[in-house]
Amino acid sequence: MSVSGAQAGTGRVAIVTGGSRGIGRESARRLAADGHAVVVGYAGDRDAADGAVKEIAAAGGRALAVRADVADEHAVAAMFETARSEFGGVDVVVHAAGRIALSAVADLDLAELDALHRTNIRGTFVVAQQAARHLRGGGALITFSTSVVGLAVPTYGAYSASKGAVEALTMILARELRGRDVTVNAVAPGPTATDLFLDGKDEDAVARLAAQSPLERIGTPADIAEVVAFLASPAGHWVNGQVVRANGAIV
Template identity: 75%
Template sequence: MSTPNTPDTPNTRTAVVTGGSRGIGRRVVTRLAADGLAVVVGYAGNQVEAEAAVKEVEAIGGRAIAVRADVADEHAMAALFDTAEQTFGGVDVVVHAAARMPLAPLAELDLADLDDLHRTNIRGTFVVDQQAVRRLRPGGALVNFSSSVVGLAFPNYSAYAASKGAVEAMTLVLAREMRGRDVTVNVVAPGPTATDLFLGANDEQRVAQLAAQPPLQRLGTPDDIAEVVAFLASPAGHWVNGQVLRANGGII
């Protein structure tokens, strides 16, 4: 775990971002920091990238720490949130971006991969959300991640899409359970986005096909998705609640 580069103040808004060392989560970290939030970068194992994310935040004058924690381990996640509160004084935004994405036809997917995916994508979301709703201060926001593939039904994505369908269901229920708390709960469901995870899971031909599908005729970028998250996390987005935002450039 790293330490913050400057002393904190009581009025700092703080974000916890799981999966914050790479991809969309990494861009969310720097985008929220640019809005003045202190950020806890949650990561599973890549300490080098997590510390690099912290340095990016510090380079723009922000504050961040990196904390290693398995999102599906309730004790580890409780400790991460404890650290956020002890370091920055509280938690105002939680962005749960950590996920697995093994791809194969349903008939061929190894069930061990299915179990690992469910542990991270479903149990992990449940565990992170439990901590979020226990800790978020009034005016706060919880943002989970789904995927537009839930509706697009691409071949080879059955397990991943099923897990993200579960994320959408629990998030929409949770938004209603938070009545009276002044905390918003939403899901961002990106379409094909140019991350290492996506590019590593698809060959060049498939990437080109997916990039041609949106009317905007390109893949999404981590910046595109981070802007949506930043809006939902901001006071300007606080009237958006209990929604699935399909940020995919118009694929239908």
């Protein structure tokens, strides 16, 4: 665990898995700007996680980095305990950690399917389970799906199947938390300019994807972080049990 600008105190507290890069990192920064103390969860890149914490601290926020494999229930439970011991509790959980593998169904290595299942399905379940146990009233769990679930793009079969499971889990948990004053929603981004998305794509491929949206661009991590911040805020608390397809109307 690495800490910067972090001390116990009152106020809202957020855990962001996958918080060292991309949409997770931008969401952590955005929530910190709204006054949340933030636990930046990361899988392995400590330097990136430390960078996210320092960025938040430099802007006057409070943050700490905690390493946790999201599919490991003991590591995730320890991350929630760290949030409680350092900041007093948990109000928002943003589960942005995920894995992607692209292949035609006929060609996919089943070991890759198992790895996808472990991170995207088991990992989401483990994080959601801890969120269900520990989120305070007025809190929010925000999971991540993908707009590809609806677009049915070839080579995304395994990834889309894993995210379809995330959507189903999200809808059910929203109803199971009746009486807790906790919301559960999924954000389903379209093409977004993260390192994970851009890897292996040339300029022409990105331009073709950008042209599919009436807004004629791909999304940015900041675009998605704004949706996360709304769902995490009191202003978004009437939105519950939904999949928000933040994709610029890509079809």
